[in-house]
Amino acid sequence: MQTAIFYILAGGLLSLSYINDKGKTKKSLKKAWKALENMLPQLLGIVLLVGVMLAIMNPDTISSLIGSSSGWMGTAIAAIVGAITLIPGFIAFPTAALLLQGGAGYMQIGAFVSSLMMVGVVTMPMEVKYFGKKSTIARNVLAFVYSFAVALLIGKVMGEL
Amino acid sequence: MKNIILRYRFFLVMAAVTIGLSIINPLAGEKAVDMTLFSFKEMISVLPPIFILLGLLDVWVPRETMIRYMGEGSGAKGILLAIFLGSAAAGPLYGAFPMAAVFMKKGVKFTNVLIFLGAWSTTKIPMFLFELSALGARFAITRLIASMAGIFVIAHLVDKAVDKKEKTVVYKNASEMN
Structure with a gap:
């Protein structure tokens, strides 16, 4: 739907x-x-x-990594898994919903989704090409740290903390 | 020829890994190939209009105009435009990098480029709608608000972390890319 809008826009212009x-x-x-x-x-x-990663890191694997341990340890693991994987949103969100059903907390899911979207370890070499080393490292490290802040806030709002 | 191999070395290594995986675990290998074809299709369908728009922007919009709207001293206007353009985007984060390079070439302020990148990474509208339906309104809206705040904080901290000299190099590099 959005892609169609982009094609119309690009074609028109x-x-x-x-x-x-x-x-x-x-x-x-x-x-x-x-x-x-x-x-x-x-x-x-x-x-x-990404293909190889998704073949190895299926929802079951991710679930066993994030779902089993809760608390800050689980949140940290969730943030790390989110940072190194590159999963398209249409797979990530259903996976996150499955994780919730499987017993993971909202805090862990918040950390996972946030670091998944904002941190891109896999795309870092590409980012360096356009933004330089300093900016790339600073942005990814800060985004990683920030995903914990998001987890904390989500934990509070969802009544887990 | 040697140049091409050098440029595509990462791709060649990953192709070897995929083949290796298929030998060790045919089921996982098949899945990897399926997922690769899937992402490739996504890439092919999403990227062309982005790059066409990028080319048109580069050729038609004068540097002065971009500076006025998103450069130094563009204030809230520049920030809002950066958020809007990033959120309206389609496709994975790597699509934002070449667009950001054109922005830099056109004199867009570094914090605005970073805000654009942040918005593209995490406040894309279709993704938000997807999150809303998969994880519920309370979760999605809380995360959206937190992300908005985070985009600003991160943009400003990154801007502080990168000194003027490095910024000049990055901007010069971006101008030479296109």
Whole structure:
């Protein structure tokens, strides 16, 4: 649905651009391709890595890692698992719901979901290419720490603390 | 040729790992291939419009305009635009990196680039709706509010952690990329 909107938007603007200036449109498409080509090698590697990861880290494995231990220890494990895995949202949220049913607490799920989305250990080499080492490390470390703050808040709101 | 192998070494290593996994555990190997094809399809469907928009932005929108809206001194306007653009995005976080590079090239303030990255990572609208249905309103809304606050805090702390010299290098690098 959202992807469709993006295609319509991109297609519309591209046509508009073409009507106004063919040369500029050609240049913009060249730039688009160059930007894509620039990140393609790492992207393809990451797609494979995610495949291998999901084959090994299925919901059962994650559940045994996060679901079994609760408290801060469980939260820490959840945050670490979230930080190193790269799982698309449409798999992550149902997995998180399954974990809840399997006995994991909201705090652990909060840490898992937050670090999963904000921390990207797997994509760090890519991030370094665009943002430099310092910024990448600072952002990922801070986001990791922040996922504990989110867990704490979620724990309070959901009445676990 | 040697150059291509060097550029694609990570991909080649991962391909070898996948093949290795398939030999050791055929079931897991099959699953890995399935998931790879799935993510690849997602990548192919989500990325083209993002890159087309990125190219158009680069060619059509003058640097002065981007600076006015999102550069130094753009204030709340720049922050809101960064959040909006990040939240409206589609696709995984790595899609945000080349877009961020064009932003930097166009003179967008570093904290705004970081806010954009933060919004893309965690406050994407379809993801929020998904979270809402999977984990409940109380959980999803609490996390959304916490994430919003976190995006600001992290953006400002990262901005502080990166000194001026490094920032100049990152911006120069971004301009040369496109």
